[in-house]
């Protein structure tokens with residue numbers, strides 16, 4: 323579904339990504355692991371148009387999307403969460419999730435103000451979908467709250483609801499359980515398992531090795547911007563190069 327071919331990103335002459343190559347298979351969970359500063363977030367940014375690679379190509383469903391603007395990448399069916407939360411603090415939780423449907427309803431939401439019955443109906447349907455997404459993450463009762471007053475763990479889950487509400491073809495998750503307590507981590511882990519069972523394709527950046535080993539079909543290891551291993555969780559766990567670079571701390 324997604325192919326990275328020699329993707330590089332230089333910052334001031336220093337490579338944050340150095341000719342990274344791997345594929346993300348449809349319907350599978352690919353975990354992207356590596357020490358802090360390995361280039362994981364930079365790679366997600368280069369796939370989603372938040373950043374532009376200085377070399378190599380990104381191909382999504384047979385289409386070259388290298389350097390495409392973020393809003394166009396999102397319209398192709400790629401959704402993401404951010405390592406550092408990016409919610410609109412003054413919007414309600416529901417409106418934050420509705421932003422994940424802007425490609426489908428943005429215009430009709432404006433037109434709904436003209437009070438055309440058909441468009442008001444569409445607006446209601448979109449709200450219903452956003453509420454369902456919130457419900458999947460146990461947040462339906464907080465739909466009308468301003469996002470700013472939520473606890474950190476709830477904000478992380480609002481981001482997940484926003485990223486999944488449009489049923490994207492490819493979901494990129496940048497450390498979805500970082501900073502969550504063990505109960506919250508278990509709940510998000512369960513959600514990720516459900517998404518996988520529902521046939522979603524996921525690229526998951528995660529430090530929680532237990533979660534990675536449990537949920538991933540394929541593991542990619544980055545170290546100093548280079549891809550040092552690709553394989554099944556078991557293969558990667560036993561790979562001496564990985565043990566030395568990362569797991570053997």
Ligand code: ADP
Pocket residue numbers: 333338356357358359360361362363364365
């Ligand atoms: P990870 O997500 O694996 O922890 P990052 O992708 O955030 O790593 O960072 C990879 C490297 O690129 C780090 O050395 C970081 O300092 C550098 N880097 C990331 N973004 C920028 C930027 N906007 N400008 C300069 N250097 C950056």
Ligand code: MG
Pocket residue numbers: 362363364405
């Ligand atoms: Mg990161």
